[in-house]
């Protein structure tokens with residue numbers, strides 16, 4: 001049978017006696033092979049943990065140079081899982097530690113009975129960690145896939161828009177021009193059907209233009225996100241008899257966002273506006289954008305019937321999930337809530353690293 005390498009357990013504990021007891025426990029453990037690394041202070045413990053050889057950490061609460069909570073705060077989220085060792089009367093401490101990222105805890109009793117549970121508890125924690133890692137990896141992969149598909153779709157839309165513009169747009173313009181010439185040649189005696197045909201051709205041209213801009217609003221490329229948002233909000237409002245307002249604060253307007261972010265923000269607001277038109281029965285809609293610290297905030301508020309709690313809880317609505325995924329891909333967050341004054345509020349927060 002192949003020997004498994006020992007599990008590297010780091011104990012961060014200033015009490016020599018406790019450390020020694022641990023050492024003895026692991027040396028005698030039947031459950032697995034453990035190798036114990038020891039640190040007698042928080043700093044020392046962090047230094048060892050950051051070297052990357054540690055499988056898990058046993059953390060005493062009261063260290064000479066920092067508290068267990070401070071230790072947890074300094075440990076990177078990708079660091080090894082931590083089991084808190086607490087005194088018998090410190091359920092609160094354990095709960096707080098778990099909230100701050102400890103994976104588990106064990107209560108140290110005076111006569112050292114906790115030591116017997118230690119190996120099993122560690123193995124359980126590591127098993128959970130592996131499951132969690134797997135789940136997170138799978139989620140990250142899915143997210144990457146979704147983003148990739150999104151960018152393919154975006155390219156595809158651009159290509160189709162281009163093709164419709166070049167082929168169909170050209171044809172219709174040609175037809176309309178011929179009709180115009182025919183009317184002109186007939187002088188005052190043109191068949192009234194020709195005039196109607198000309199109107200139809202003009203409608204068709206307008207429709208093509210709308211389809212193209214829905215597929216890929218060229219204002220987004222030409223004028224940038226903010227003008228595109230103002231333009232699109234107004235278009236949607238006009239088409240569906242809504243009052244609309246778009247308030248872009250100067251601190252947001254001056255931001256230079258890359259193409260990926262601009263498209264994402266545009267698509268999310270677009271999707272949000274579509275929802276307002278389709279579901280809200282609103283009479284007005286408002287888009288706001290401003291900067292708050294290191295974030296860009298965009299809100300979309302309507303005064304309609306409001307989104308139901310059930311819809312919000314029940315995660316399976318693809319429009320909203322799609323918006324959320326798009327935003328998360330850029331490290332942002334999207335929240336949708338029922339407004340106190342009635343209606344629905346969509347709030348998007350996007351971190352702005354690297355922006356002055």
Ligand SMILES: Nc1ncnc2c1ncn2[C@@H]1O[C@H](COP(=O)(O)OP(=O)(O)OP(=O)(O)O)[C@@H](O)[C@H]1O
Nearest residue numbers: 275276279280304306307311317318319320321344
């Ligand atoms: N502004 C809004 N006001 C009221 N209800 C809303 C609003 N936005 C969304 N909803 C509710 O949330 C549900 C989910 O929205 P979501 O965009 O995910 O799906 P959808 O619009 O029904 O379908 P699609 O996948 O085509 O977007 C909607 O069906 C609607 O009931």
Ligand SMILES: [Mg+2]
Nearest residue numbers: 274275319320
């Ligand atoms: Mg929708």
